[in-house]
Amino acid sequence: MKEPLHANHSVFEKIAQKVTLATGSTGAFLIAFAVVVIWLITGPIFSYSDTWQLVINTGTTIVTFLMVFLIQKSQNKDAIAIQLKLNELVAAHKQASNRLVSVEDMTEEELRTLQKYYSKLAALTSKEENLQASHSIEEAEELHKNKKDVM
Numbered sequence: 689m690k691e692p693l694h695a696n697h698s699v700f701e702k703i704a705q706k707v708t709l710a711t712g713s714t715g716a717f718l719i720a721f722a723v724v725v726i727w728l729i730t731g732p733i734f735s736y737s738d739t740w741q742l743v744i745n746t747g748t749t750i751v752t753f754l755m756v757f758l759i760q761k762s763q764n765k766d767a768i769a770i771q772l773k774l775n776e777l778v779a780a781h782k783q784a785s786n787r788l789v790s791v792e793d794m795t796e797e798e799l800r801t802l803q804k805y806y807s808k809l810a811a812l813t814s815k816e817e818n819l820q821a822s823h824s825i826e827e828a829e830e831l832h833k834n835k836k837d838v839m
Contacts, residue, residue, distance in 0.1 A: 708762045711755065
């Protein structure tokens with residue numbers, strides 16, 4: 689029997705997922721808020737010294753530094769998952785343009801070209817009552833041409 693795909697996650701992957709879930713929780717926010725309140729309360733005790741200020745600055749800098757990488761890892765994983773789901777939807781729909789499968793791998797110039805085509809499609813179909821009247825640029829252009837010829 690094959691192991692599920694998620695069974696092979698690395699130790700870092702598992703830790704990152706748990707930390708991401710934990711740090712995004714209400715409890716984590718309340719703990720961070722409590723740390724700041726305690727730090728503020730201890731200000732007069734330590735005469736608002738440089739060391740007192742350094743404690744919060746150092747702590748927040750370290751946490752921020754580590755969280756930037758953790759958040760980026762989480763966003764990268766989510767972006768890949770979303771792209772795969774979208775690719776599956778595009779590939780599964782017989783009337784969808786397969787040009788959009790893995791569109792995220794295209795150059796900026798290619799994306800701008802596609803954007804122009806879809807802007808044209810939107811302009812050609814903007815007067816359509818049926819939202820599914822056109823499924824591709826070619827169909828939209830043909831439908832638009834046919835409508836002009838009929839008039």
